[in-house]
Every structure is written in C-alpha cells, then in structure tokens.
Amino acid sequence: MRPMTMFEKIWKDHVVDHEEGKPTLLYIDLHLVHEVTSPQAFEGLRIAGRGVRRPDLTFATMDHNVPTKDRFNIEDPIAKQQIDALCHNCKEFDVPLADLSSSEQGIVHIIGPELGLTQPGKTIVCGDSHTSTHGAFGALAFGIGTSEVEHVLATQCLQQAKPKTLNIKINGHLPIGTTAKDLMLYIISKHGTSVGAGYVIEFTGDIIRRMSMEERMTVCNMSIEAGARAGLIAPDEITFRYLEGRRYAPAGEEWTKAVENWRKIVSDPEAVYDRTVEINAGEVAPQVTWGTTPSMGMDITQAVPNPDDFSTPTERQAAQRALEYMKLTPGTPMTEIKIDRVFIGSCTNGRIEDLREAARVVKGYKIANHVDALIVPGSQSVKKQAEKEGLDKIFMEAGFDWRESGCSMCLGMNSDVLLNGERCASTSNRNFEGRMGRNSKTHLLSPAMTAAAAIKGHFTDVREWKFQ
CATH class of the missing domain: 3.30.499.10 (Aconitase, domain 3)
Known part of the structure; x- marks a missing residue:
C-alpha cells in the first residue's frame, strides 16, 4: 500500500x-x-x-x-x-x-x-x-x-468533494514576543487568504511539535483565514496528555486502545502532499493587521502601506479601498495608530493560556483613559480557572471589563458591538468590514499585543514591554 x-x-x-x-x-x-x-x-x-x-x-x-x-x-x-x-x-x-x-x-x-x-x-x-x-x-x-x-x-x-493536501512545514524557533497567532497572521500576510483554497492543510515541523494544545488550536483555527477547508496537526504525547481524564475521553483499557489507534493515523514518512510550503519561524515578528482581511497585515515595526507599492491593479485597488474604510494614511507607523476599544477573547484566543499571556502584560498597569476593554473567557471552565488564578482581578484592577463566556464582539451578533466608526484591537480571527458593528475598524493581534495596546492606547511592540 x-x-x-x-x-x-x-x-x-x-x-x-x-x-x-x-x-x-x-x-x-x-x-x-x-x-x-x-x-x-x-x-x-x-x-x-x-x-x-x-x-x-x-x-x-x-x-x-x-x-x-x-x-x-x-x-x-x-x-x-x-x-x-x-x-x-x-x-x-x-x-x-x-x-x-x-x-x-x-x-x-x-x-x-x-x-x-x-x-x-x-x-x-x-x-x-x-x-x-x-x-x-x-x-x-x-x-x-x-x-x-x-x-x-x-x-x-x-x-x-475530496480536497487536496497542503503541507505547511514550519521550522526553527519563534522569537521572544511572538506567538502562534503572530505565526498565522504572518503566514496569511505572506501567502494570502487563498493559499489553502482547495486544500486541507497539515501543519508540520519543529515549531508545531513544541506547541501546546492551545497554541495548536489557534493555528488550526486560523487555517480557514488562509482559505483552507480544514487544518490538521498530528496527535502526539502533548495531545494525549491534554485529553486524558476529560469527561468524554476514553478511560481505562479503552484509553490504551484509543492511543494505540491514534498513533497510527499520523502521516507516513514517505507520504506525498499535493503541495508543500516552508516557513522559517525565526522571521516572524509581532503582527498587526492594517486592512479588511487577515492577509492585510505586517510587522508592528512597519508603516501603513501605500497602494501604489502593490504589484497588480487588483491588489492596488483592494489596498486603496481598505485604507479608505479603515481611515488610515499610507506611511503612518503602526505604533502611532490609536484605538478606541479592546477585545480579548473568541474561539481563536479565548483560552486560559491566552488570558495568562494578556494578564502578564497587563499586571501592574492601567488601561489608557480613552480605551474601553473587554476580557471574555471562551468558556465557563476558562472563566472559573482564570478566577482561581486571580487573572480576573489583574484585569479588573487595570480597568478591563471582566465578562461571561461567549463569542462576544468577534462577530457583532450580540450586545457586544463597536459604535459607529470605532477602532478595535482584537484577538479574534476576522477583520472584515462591519463585522464588529457598523463602520467598525478591526485590527487583529495576539493577546499580548492586544493587552499592550489597551494600556498604551495605541499599538506597541510587546518585545519592548516592561513587565511589572
């Protein structure tokens, strides 16, 4: 075979x-x-x-x-x-x-x-x-x-219909200050929202093997923003440790049998993918989007692009439309863009590790006077664990609004929406026009970058952060 x-x-x-x-x-x-x-x-x-x-x-x-x-x-x-x-x-x-x-x-x-x-x-x-x-x-x-x-x-x-297979192979080490969210925003900004179109992506490589389950979930969550039908990561000991003892997981002899079977589903060493893309994780810096798709992003150290610098008429037109909607001027350093609101949560970054990452940045600080900020745990279990660890107190002392679990501001389908024209730093997965409310302007970042923006009132490079 x-x-x-x-x-x-x-x-x-x-x-x-x-x-x-x-x-x-x-x-x-x-x-x-x-x-x-x-x-x-x-x-x-x-x-x-x-x-x-x-x-x-x-x-x-x-x-x-x-x-x-x-x-x-x-x-x-x-x-x-x-x-x-x-x-x-x-x-x-x-x-x-x-x-x-x-x-x-x-x-x-x-x-x-x-x-x-x-x-x-x-x-x-x-x-x-x-x-x-x-x-x-x-x-x-x-x-x-x-x-x-x-x-x-x-x-x-x-x-x-059976999709094709795409191997995105990521090797090296993520630099300090960068996360799984930054990695995916980087991949999408470099290769576009259609790189995975028609494919199921399997993420492989050294960096993936070292990731926690929560980081892996962020990676696969964002595979849809790369246009893929689905994302996959091979199960290993990290996977098994996460699952063991959970309510609906197999137990006893059934657990042993399940793990034996799970080990067999990984890709064979000589398996051939329809396409392979290689990524050097060492090139990834903290990311922030400037436009109206997840592909319109860049390193925090860069400036808002000029539509004239894009290579095709379609790209130039898309960039011009996005900048007009986002009310951004080409050449403006990303670190000078002020925000009105902050949202930390969603199925992308609403897990306990995400909240710990944000709390580490927030601890000892207060949010900027002009900023309103929400922390929305992704589940009641996450909320309970965060409160057990005292993360809720860190956020509330800094001026964040500590909420109940739900999708919240990510899709503007509930009471958590932006007011007309507000600009938001968000840990969610999409920044489409009007997604968070009428004329809403959404920028996608990691939990750490979003937390830092809440404190400063504008985007900032978390690698330069002074932790308390």
Missing part, C-alpha cells in the same frame, strides 16, 4: 460510498451544534417527520448570541428566539445541550476539546467556519451550512 498522509487515512476510514466524479459520502463522528445555524435544520427535520440519527454523537451549546454582561438578560428578540429554539429543539430531539446555566457552556470550539469530545481521527462538523480548530487534535474538522446541518442530524453522513 502506498504511503498516506494523515488526511488521506482519516478520509479513507470514513468513506460510506463513493462514485467516480461525484462527491464522497462520509460518516461523521461528532456533530457540534449552536443556536445560530441550527433552528432551520431542526425545523426541516420536524417538517419531514425525521429524527436525529445519532443524538449520542451530537452536542449543542450556546455561544454566538449570548450576552456576556448578563447572560440571562437577552434583550435582542432574534437572539432570544434562537436560544429558546435551541433549548426546545434539543429537548425534543434528545440532543445534549450546555445551556446558559451549565458549567460546560462556552464557545463551541473551546468546549469540544475541554470536554474530550474532540479526539484524533474523528470527522467533526459544525455550522461554523472555525470548526477547523479541532484539527489541532488530528481530527478532520470543517464548517458546514444550515442545509448540511440538517443532513447530518438526519443521517450522520455528509457528501463532500
């Missing part, structure tokens, strides 16, 4: 049916559900007189619409309707639900790993593009649309 990549092994193990020239029918091991993309899917089941095929392989939570200031006071009527519908649907169809009163509630891509639902070798889907996060565990995980949500609920299967 020819050598196979990890993606090819997982794909092969889940094929239910395939005809040449047609999409493959795949079996789905885990279906994660939230309140925004599921109401129509459940209603479709109800109209057709169908049930949920495998409630035991389905898990729901509330995250997108949850108010983080007072989670039980949902003022938006549409948000309340969606959350109420999820409660009703999960009860009717016997789907496990982490509701607003649950200690397991949180952002779907954070609680899946926390609970041990996310495991190597699984196929995982969710009606959310950043389902790729779960690929950090060696799972083939990708986002699906509402009609596909209904199909998986009804059949536990899904038709998919």
Whole structure:
C-alpha cells in the first residue's frame, strides 16, 4: 500500500460510498451544534417527520448570541428566539445541550476539546467556519451550512468533494514576543487568504511539535483565514496528555486502545502532499493587521502601506479601498495608530493560556483613559480557572471589563458591538468590514499585543514591554 498522509487515512476510514466524479459520502463522528445555524435544520427535520440519527454523537451549546454582561438578560428578540429554539429543539430531539446555566457552556470550539469530545481521527462538523480548530487534535474538522446541518442530524453522513493536501512545514524557533497567532497572521500576510483554497492543510515541523494544545488550536483555527477547508496537526504525547481524564475521553483499557489507534493515523514518512510550503519561524515578528482581511497585515515595526507599492491593479485597488474604510494614511507607523476599544477573547484566543499571556502584560498597569476593554473567557471552565488564578482581578484592577463566556464582539451578533466608526484591537480571527458593528475598524493581534495596546492606547511592540 502506498504511503498516506494523515488526511488521506482519516478520509479513507470514513468513506460510506463513493462514485467516480461525484462527491464522497462520509460518516461523521461528532456533530457540534449552536443556536445560530441550527433552528432551520431542526425545523426541516420536524417538517419531514425525521429524527436525529445519532443524538449520542451530537452536542449543542450556546455561544454566538449570548450576552456576556448578563447572560440571562437577552434583550435582542432574534437572539432570544434562537436560544429558546435551541433549548426546545434539543429537548425534543434528545440532543445534549450546555445551556446558559451549565458549567460546560462556552464557545463551541473551546468546549469540544475541554470536554474530550474532540479526539484524533474523528470527522467533526459544525455550522461554523472555525470548526477547523479541532484539527489541532488530528481530527478532520470543517464548517458546514444550515442545509448540511440538517443532513447530518438526519443521517450522520455528509457528501463532500475530496480536497487536496497542503503541507505547511514550519521550522526553527519563534522569537521572544511572538506567538502562534503572530505565526498565522504572518503566514496569511505572506501567502494570502487563498493559499489553502482547495486544500486541507497539515501543519508540520519543529515549531508545531513544541506547541501546546492551545497554541495548536489557534493555528488550526486560523487555517480557514488562509482559505483552507480544514487544518490538521498530528496527535502526539502533548495531545494525549491534554485529553486524558476529560469527561468524554476514553478511560481505562479503552484509553490504551484509543492511543494505540491514534498513533497510527499520523502521516507516513514517505507520504506525498499535493503541495508543500516552508516557513522559517525565526522571521516572524509581532503582527498587526492594517486592512479588511487577515492577509492585510505586517510587522508592528512597519508603516501603513501605500497602494501604489502593490504589484497588480487588483491588489492596488483592494489596498486603496481598505485604507479608505479603515481611515488610515499610507506611511503612518503602526505604533502611532490609536484605538478606541479592546477585545480579548473568541474561539481563536479565548483560552486560559491566552488570558495568562494578556494578564502578564497587563499586571501592574492601567488601561489608557480613552480605551474601553473587554476580557471574555471562551468558556465557563476558562472563566472559573482564570478566577482561581486571580487573572480576573489583574484585569479588573487595570480597568478591563471582566465578562461571561461567549463569542462576544468577534462577530457583532450580540450586545457586544463597536459604535459607529470605532477602532478595535482584537484577538479574534476576522477583520472584515462591519463585522464588529457598523463602520467598525478591526485590527487583529495576539493577546499580548492586544493587552499592550489597551494600556498604551495605541499599538506597541510587546518585545519592548516592561513587565511589572
């Protein structure tokens, strides 16, 4: 048998049916559900007189619409309707639900790993593009649309065209002051938001092997911003240590058998990828975006670019439009750009390691007088752990607003939105026009860089930070 990549092994193990020239029918091991993309899917089941095929392989939570200031006071009527519908649907169809009163509630891509639902070798889907996060565990995980949500609920299967394989090989060491978030923003700024189009990316190399699970989740989360269908990282001892003992992880003899199987899904040494891109981690500096896609980013030491410096008419036009929207002048040093708001959280950087990183910068300081800043833990578990470590006190003493768990400002679908024209330093994954509110101006950074910007009131190089 020819050598196979990890993606090819997982794909092969889940094929239910395939005809040449047609999409493959795949079996789905885990279906994660939230309140925004599921109401129509459940209603479709109800109209057709169908049930949920495998409630035991389905898990729901509330995250997108949850108010983080007072989670039980949902003022938006549409948000309340969606959350109420999820409660009703999960009860009717016997789907496990982490509701607003649950200690397991949180952002779907954070609680899946926390609970041990996310495991190597699984196929995982969710009606959310950043389902790729779960690929950090060696799972083939990708986002699906509402009609596909209904199909998986009804059949536990899904038709998919087989993507190609891309190996992004990252070697070396990340310099001090740079993080997994900086690494991904760097890759996307250098290679564009379409580098992964049509591919499943497997991230390999020395730097990946040394990363914690939380760093790996950030990498795979951002693979979607590189245009990929999914991101993958091979499971190893770091993966197994993270999963062991979690609620839904195998235990006892089943754990031993599971680990033996998980070790086998890694790419064979002689496996051939359709494409390989090599990255030198030593070239990465702290990043900040200046435009309206994650690819419009640069080192913190650089200045806002001039559209005339781009090589093609399309690129020049895109840069001009982005600068007009962002109200930025070419040549302005990134460190001179003032901000109005700060958001630390999201499925990209709302985990405990992210909050520790931000707290280390914030400790002993106060946020700038003109800045409003939010800290939003990605789950109730993260919130509890942060409070146990006293991180909440560090943030509140500095002037941050300590919130409940949820997606919050990342997508402007709840009460946490920017006012018209406000500029925000954010740890989220997207900076599209209007994503955080009308005429909102979003800049993407790492938790440390975002925390430093909150203190200074403008972007600053965290490598020069004086820690208290």
